[in-house]
Structures are given as structure tokens and as C-alpha cells.
Amino acid sequence: MTLPEGYKIRRIEKKDYEGVVETLAVLTTVGNLTREQFESIVDYWNSVQMYHDKSIYKYNPSVIVDVNTDEVAAVGNIILEQKLIHEGGICGHIEDIAVSKNHQGKKLGKALLGYLSDLGFQSGCYKIILDCNEKNVKFYEKCGYSTTAIEMQKRK
Amino acid sequence: MTLPEGYKIRRIEKKDYEGVVETLAVLTTVGNLTREQFESIVDYWNSVQMYHDKSIYKYNPSVIVDVNTDEVAAVGNIILEQKLIHEGGICGHIEDIAVSKNHQGKKLGKALLGYLSDLGFQSGCYKIILDCNEKNVKFYEKCGYSTTAIEMQKRK
Ligand SMILES: CC(=O)N[C@@H]1[C@@H](O)[C@H](O)[C@@H](COP(=O)(O)O)O[C@@H]1O
Numbered sequence: 209m210t211l212p213e214g215y216k217i218r219r220i221e222k223k224d225y226e227g228v229v230e231t232l233a234v235l236t237t238v239g240n241l242t243r244e245q246f247e248s249i250v251d252y253w254n255s256v257q258m259y260h261d262k263s264i265y266k267y268n269p270s271v272i273v274d275v276n277t278d279e280v281a282a283v284g285n286i287i288l289e290q291k292l293i294h295e296g297g298i299c300g301h302i303e304d305i306a307v308s309k310n311h312q313g314k315k316l317g318k319a320l321l322g323y324l325s326d327l328g329f330q331s332g333c334y335k336i337i338l339d340c341n342e343k344n345v346k347f348y349e350k351c352g353y354s355t356t357a358i359e360m361q362k363r364k
Numbered sequence: 365m366t367l368p369e370g371y372k373i374r375r376i377e378k379k380d381y382e383g384v385v386e387t388l389a390v391l392t393t394v395g396n397l398t399r400e401q402f403e404s405i406v407d408y409w410n411s412v413q414m415y416h417d418k419s420i421y422k423y424n425p426s427v428i429v430d431v432n433t434d435e436v437a438a439v440g441n442i443i444l445e446q447k448l449i450h451e452g453g454i455c456g457h458i459e460d461i462a463v464s465k466n467h468q469g470k471k472l473g474k475a476l477l478g479y480l481s482d483l484g485f486q487s488g489c490y491k492i493i494l495d496c497n498e499k500n501v502k503f504y505e506k507c508g509y510s511t512t513a514i515e516m517q518k519r520k
Pocket residue numbers: 235236237302303304305306338339340341449491513
């Protein structure tokens with residue numbers, strides 16, 4: 209995983225509220241998420257650990273930030289799911305990937321995917337999955353992913 | 365959700381080891397999952413609660429069993445994911461659905477899907493998603509799901 213100069217990658221912190229909300233709005237509806245709600249979700253995410261190994265987080269919300277200004281340039285998460293299949297295997301779910309409008313065209317999305325995938329495999333995943341629109345398939349192929357099945361949904 | 369006569373639905377228990385392992389083998393590789401591993405994953409699943417509401421489990425492993433013999437006829441799970449998007453929304457992930465060879469053709473799959481979907485929406489999900497093969501799309505459509513996107517994967 210190589211990050212362009214001037215950027216670093218780290219776990220989400222409470223101070224990232226505005227940048228994360230703004231960046232996620234590129235992906236979908238964020239709605240009226242207050243700073244208080246954001247902070248308490250970050251606390252919750254930091255509190256949930258994986259089966260047996262207390263150094264492995266179930267939620268791994270991550271940001272790429274500008275090294276100088278700490279501005280959020282990209283955001284994403286990998287959620288680790290403890291299964292029974294594959295001898296009690298772990299499946300990683302990559303979720304909520306977004307690159308800020310101000311930082312596009314710098315391959316930050318690819319760097320973030322590489323980071324989250326490495327994190328998942330280091331944490332013991334036998335596979336990592338994600339769902340995306342037809343139009344993003346090419347991008348995820350460049351990140352080493354391949355089409356495997358159909359995503360279906362039910363909404364309230 | 366209506367269950368055919370002679371069956372009931374409940375959370376997985378430790379005594380379900382053999383029946384669950386046998387039933388999951390219909391779906392995919394289970395491998396050499398020992399009774400000890402099974403029991404400790406069940407304990408782990410029972411210990412992880414959702415954000416704020418301590419009565420909501422993050423993992424909801426469920427079985428349909430024969431009311432008389434307690435034999436496992438079907439198994440499935442819904443994992444609740446705490447997000448930031450959609451005002452701190454919850455997304456339900458339906459996973460590892462399998463119906464035992466001895467109990468097929470009784471609409472147990474549909475009953476299980478109904479149960480897990482109800483559980484997800486009652487727990488606050490704004491949407492519930494699942495991934496499946498092309499050949500199962502028709503079945504999930506009958507359960508109220510519709511095709512929405514592409515699943516991609518990366519394996520070790
Ligand atoms: C790889 C990736 O980032 N996929 C995202 C998914 O994580 C996100 O939850 C969803 C939001 O869509 P929604 O607002 O319709 O739920 O969009 C995309 O499928």
C-alpha cells in the first residue's frame with residue numbers, strides 16, 4: 209500500500225467529525241448526524257473487540273488525512289465478522305468508502321482499499337467482500353477484487 | 365412469518381453443535397470445527413451487544429428446530445452493523461443461510477428469512493442486505509428482497 213506524499217492513514221478520531229461527514233456525503237445520505245452522535249459511535253466502535261484476540265477491533269473505521277492540516281481526504285471501514293463456516297473463519301466486510309471531492313484523482317481510494325484489505329488479512333480473514341454499483345466494478349478490480357455474486361436488499 | 369407445524373425458531377444454543385455443522389455443510393465448507401470452538405463462538409456471539417441498547421445483539425444466530433426432537437432443520441444469522449451514514453443508521457447483514465437436506469421443500473428457508481428480516485427491522489435497521497448466487501435470486505425475491513448491486517471479493 210503506497211500513499212501519495214503529503215498524506216497519512218489512521219483510525220478515525222473524534223476530531224474528524226466535520227471532515228468525515230462531508231466526505232461520506234459523496235457516497236450517500238448522511239442526514240443530520242450530530243457531533244454528539246458521531247462521538248458516541250466512535251466510542252462504541254473503539255469498544256468492540258473480536259473473539260479471543262483483544263488487540264483486534266471488530267470495526268476499523270479509517271481515514272486518509274493531509275499530514276499538515278489533518279483534513280480528511282478519504283474514509284472507509286472494514287467490519288470483521290466471526291463465522292462458524294471455514295473452521296470458525298472471519299469474513300471482512302469493506303463498507304462506506306468515500307473520497308473527498310477536494311482530493312480526487314490522487315489514487316487515495318486505491319490506497320485506502322489496499323490498507324483495509326491488508327488489515328483484514330492480517331486480522332485473519334479468509335475472504336474480504338464488498339458491494340458496489342456496476343460502474344465501480346473496474347475500480348475494485350484494480351484493487352484486486354473480483355465479481356462473485358449478487359447483492360440483494362430489503363428496505364423499511 | 366409462519367412456520368410449518370412441528371417446527372419452532374430460536375437462538376442457537378451450544379447443544380446445536382452437530383445439527384448446525386451438518387446443516388451449514390449444505391451451504392459451503394465448514395471444515396474441522398470442533399465442539400469447543402463452536403461453543404466458544406456461541407459464547408462470543410452472546411456477549412456482543414449493539415450500541416446503546418443492551419437488549420440488542422450484534423449477532424443473531426438462529427435455528428429452526430423440530431419441536432419434538434430438537435433436530436436442527438435450518439440455520440441463519442443476521443449481523444447488525446452500526447454505521448455513520450443515514451444518521452447513524454444500522455444495516456443488517458443476513459449471512460450463512462442453510463436448510464438441512466432432511467427438511468427441504470417445507471418453506472423453512474422462507475420462514476427463516478422472514479424471521480431474520482423482522483428481527484432486523486425491529487432492531488432499527490434502515491436496510492437489510494445479503495449476497496447470493498444468481499440461481500438463488502428468485503428465492504430471495506419471494507422473501508421480499510430485490511437485486512441492488514454487485515458483490516466483489518478478495519481471497520487470501
Ligand atoms: C464498497 C462500498 O463502499 N460500498 C458501499 C456500502 O458500504 C454502503 O453502505 C452503501 C450505502 O448505500 P445506501 O445509502 O443505499 O445504504 O453504498 C455502497 O454499496
